[in-house]
Amino acid sequence: MNKQRYLLGLAALLFFGIALQACYQAMSKESEPLQNRPVQSNEPKVLADTVPSSFGYGRNATQAEIDRLDIDVRPDGKGLPKGEGISAKGKVIFEEKCVACHGAGGIGGPNGSLVTNKTPTDKRREKTIGNYWPYATTVFDYVRRAMPFNEPGSLSNEEVYHLTAYLLNANGIIDEKDVINAQTLPKVEMPAKNLFVPDDRKGGAEIR
Template sequence: MLKTLVAVATIFACGAAYADGANASGSVSADSDRYGIGKPIDNAAIARWNIDVSPDGRGLPAGSGTVAAGAKVFAAKCAMCHGKAGEGGIGDPLVGGAGTLTSAKPRKTVGSYWPYATTLFDYIRRAMPYNAPESLSADEVYSVSAWLLYKNGIVPEHTTLDARSLPRVKMPNRDGFIPDPRPGAL
């Protein structure tokens, strides 16, 4: 009971302190720093988190990668979960599945399901490898993307991907999604 009362009192005190430092619009006024909580964030700090890539390629970083380099990166950093050839293991399969989306057992892979090569890049960059997300360089992500697209028969073996070429890759399921007409939706 005492712990609950202390928690409620703390929340109340923080709310009162915030309300005291907020102006009529609800934003914190300039004198709110007197409470010693928080600090303004600078553009450099925001840039480290602002790594999203749009379907049209906006947000892609500088760099490039080849299918051959991607095979090496995949073998070293991805195959332990996704299988030697991307067939799946403890991680999802990434290769194959073409033509299965309308079947009784669809296989959602890079080649069968993903609508944009740029969102493949974005996902790998943010979330992979599972044990060390965001640890791959831009060149490594371009390379792994190239290798996966090659293994799925989407790009030729001697492909080099970069910020200009990746958005031009036409994925087999690009037209398989229904656009969201709501304002602000992609």
């Protein structure tokens, strides 16, 4: 008996509650912005992510881990390793490992000239380290990173310094006797340093 009355009461309450709520919602939809409305328990709501300042995923990188991967070299010389190279020794390595792709003396190979040809046969000027690369450090970075094509990452830092010296000398940028190392390489002025301008395209009507 008691239970029955209790259930009836509960049903009445629920009905009244729902009706009231519907009324309230109808009113509030008209007049109030969503965020000001009182929260209804059965109203679906989408909350913005509560993004923590840190998720705590991942683990700390050790300096040894970073050093193993951090092979890049910037124009200011940051990243250049110990060691040094000279053109004469670079020439020997070049003739053994690079000449098949880049041609004798770095000119005219099937995968692109690296050295500017002073007596070009073609009308179109080939882009080379001597006439198109703005920073000498890029030569060291790229050769160490990706060359030779069939044995990437196989050269020692010393060999890369020798090759860098050779390619700079062959392009007439440094003297044959110049020693290339972490101090001297960033100071080498490249002929193409001022060839480049920032992108000025920005959409809109003008074609740039």
